[in-house]
Amino acid sequence: MKPGTRLKSAVCDTEVMVIRGGEGTVECGGAAMTEDGAKTGEPAADHQNGTLIGKRYVDGGGTVELLCVKAGKGSLALDGTPMATKDSKPLPASD
Amino acid sequence: MNIALFLEMAAEAAPDRIALVCDGRSFSYAQLLAGARGAATMIAQSHAEHVALLDEASEAAVFALFGAALAGVPYVPLNYRLADADLAALLQRITPCLLVGDVARARSLHDDERNMLIARERFTGQAKEAPAIEESDAGLGTAVQLFTSGTTGMPKAAILRHTNLTSYVIGTVDFGSAPEGSAGLVTVPPYHIAGIAALLTSIYSQRKIILLPAFTPEAWLDLVADQRVTNAFVVPTMLARIVDVMDKGHRPDMSSLKAISYGGGKMPLELISLALDLFPETGFTNAYGLTETSSTVALLSPEDHRAAKASNDPMVHARLASVGIPLPTIELEIRDEDGKLLGRDAVGEIYVRGEQVSGEYKEKSALTADGWFPTRDAGYLDRDGYLFLSGRADDVIVRGGENLSPGEIEDVLLTHPAVTDACATGIPSHEWGETVGVALVLSDGNKAPEQQEIQQLVRDRLRSSRVPEQILFVESLPYNEMGKLLRREVKTWFKR
Numbered sequence: 001m002k003p004g005t006r007l008k009s010a011v012c013d014t015e016v017m018v019i020r021g022g023e024g025t026v027e028c029g030g031a032a033m034t035e036d037g038a039k040t041g042e043p044a045a046d047h048q049n050g051t052l053i054g055k056r057y058v059d060g061g062g063t064v065e066l067l068c069v070k071a072g073k074g075s076l077a078l079d080g081t082p083m084a085t086k087d088s089k090p091l092p093a094s095d
Numbered sequence: 096m097n098i099a100l101f102l103e104m105a106a107e108a109a110p111d112r113i114a115l116v117c118d119g120r121s122f123s124y125a126q127l128l129a130g131a132r133g134a135a136t137m138i139a140q141s142h143a144e145h146v147a148l149l150d151e152a153s154e155a156a157v158f159a160l161f162g163a164a165l166a167g168v169p170y171v172p173l174n175y176r177l178a179d180a181d182l183a184a185l186l187q188r189i190t191p192c193l194l195v196g197d198v199a200r201a202r203s204l205h206d207d208e209r210n211m212l213i214a215r216e217r218f219t220g221q222a223k224e225a226p227a228i229e230e231s232d233a234g235l236g237t238a239v240q241l242f243t244s245g246t247t248g249m250p251k252a253a254i255l256r257h258t259n260l261t262s263y264v265i266g267t268v269d270f271g272s273a274p275e276g277s278a279g280l281v282t283v284p285p286y287h288i289a290g291i292a293a294l295l296t297s298i299y300s301q302r303k304i305i306l307l308p309a310f311t312p313e314a315w316l317d318l319v320a321d322q323r324v325t326n327a328f329v330v331p332t333m334l335a336r337i338v339d340v341m342d343k344g345h346r347p348d349m350s351s352l353k354a355i356s357y358g359g360g361k362m363p364l365e366l367i368s369l370a371l372d373l374f375p376e377t378g379f380t381n382a383y384g385l386t387e388t389s390s391t392v393a394l395l396s397p398e399d400h401r402a403a404k405a406s407n408d409p410m411v412h413a414r415l416a417s418v419g420i421p422l423p424t425i426e427l428e429i430r431d432e433d434g435k436l437l438g439r440d441a442v443g444e445i446y447v448r449g450e451q452v453s454g455e456y457k458e459k460s461a462l463t464a465d466g467w468f469p470t471r472d473a474g475y476l477d478r479d480g481y482l483f484l485s486g487r488a489d490d491v492i493v494r495g496g497e498n499l500s501p502g503e504i505e506d507v508l509l510t511h512p513a514v515t516d517a518c519a520t521g522i523p524s525h526e527w528g529e530t531v532g533v534a535l536v537l538s539d540g541n542k543a544p545e546q547q548e549i550q551q552l553v554r555d556r557l558r559s560s561r562v563p564e565q566i567l568f569v570e571s572l573p574y575n576e577m578g579k580l581l582r583r584e585v586k587t588w589f590k591r
Contacts (some may be wrong), residue, residue: 004096004235004258006449017096017100019326020266031193032195033375033377046430053104053107053108053270053271054104054269054270054271056109067096067252067265067270069100069103069104069107069336070104072106074106086414088269089423089424090269090272091268091394092354092356092378092394092396092397093279093296093300093326093356093380093393094267094356094380094382094390095289095292095293095295095296095297095328095356095382095390095391
């Protein structure tokens, strides 16, 4: 996936922008996310932790980074491994 | 990623929260988004190749910025303070355009039937009524085109792509991170990069924007008190006028003001020191950046300010005049004239690289083959990586092969009790190539010190090569409207 790609969940309202791309399949609620966002059902029972708007999500290896632009019920994963929210060190406002 | 996404996210997360206040009018995030979507429809139908703004700051600037982004057309805010002939030349360069603002002036300067001119109220009124733009392929091209101030030659059209601006915002601000009740006072004009960046970062952090279209120090102070402003950005000349008015006794309640950031010109050491005393509870942040870098690339934090002011260590104390540490999301290097990397404390040209760095003009890109942008600003990094500016690279004084920083000499001159402003510049010399000339402004009622006294002051603090050969005492120094010292003009004052 390429940076700037917008992916939509197949099972909930979640939408993400790819900040840093890499190999693998991004999943939400247990189902692969797609650019067209065609709905295939409900999030799987063990993939319902939800997503938060404005949060950034990274995989364990730190290769893929996503920005959640629309919240939903499913949880994000890369090739089946859950993605975690990224902590950032806030900078003082400069503008 | 398109910058309009930021406004869509803010409107999705908090549609009814107040996003913008201007001259008593308030707009929620949902209202701003609706205005931008309507404006996008108007822009798409106009077939304009640029969306220009010839107006002071208002909600129209927000509708136009994001409307242009949604329509995939570059937004070009113009400097309404330009002389007629200069503005006419810019209008010609952006035709065909949809221009919002001063219709009469635009028509009188460049009458072209391909342009669609629309006054502010008509534009915002129609944008609110217009249907939202259909799903469009807005793309990731140019978001904003800004004409550089061009202290020499023709203004260059700096290009900022959506990717540059979104990288900057996402890299420096967390979405929705502004605490409830925070309000940022924006006084920089809409055609300045800091004015654009303020809109983007405020909306992304969901900090309410308070616009002050026409700056006066009294209006600024009153608006801070009235709107319980928490954050403000000023250029040094604005801060000098604010401090002056406070000195004269105009002191409304400033207790809400948590943070002041400043940039856009050199901050006199004496002024920032005074401001730290006048606003003891306020955190000061110095931001250094350029149009071509999507705003800030280095900043001196509030903690650094207080530590520098309190420190007895001369090196730490000197950091009050530093622009701080480069952002973690960019790379920054100091290089010599041949592009060779320089070590700590050596003055050279500042190079930056990163996703927020455009370094691109409509005519051509200024980036090196490996993506570095030579800023033409001169500076150096101290032992701990704090960046100090030394003026424009062209302003560095080259005396007998040694690079001298005008700023370093000026900082010493300003420690003289009779001196309120100083400019050091290179003057041609047979022996050295260049030597140092200084122009000094004295505070009211002070007699000009002896030439030798000034020279001794510099000799005591710096190496002898920095000692000025010619010293002029003048009424005032020339600045442009953003507070940038016009050194080239001062240069012409000295004997050859």
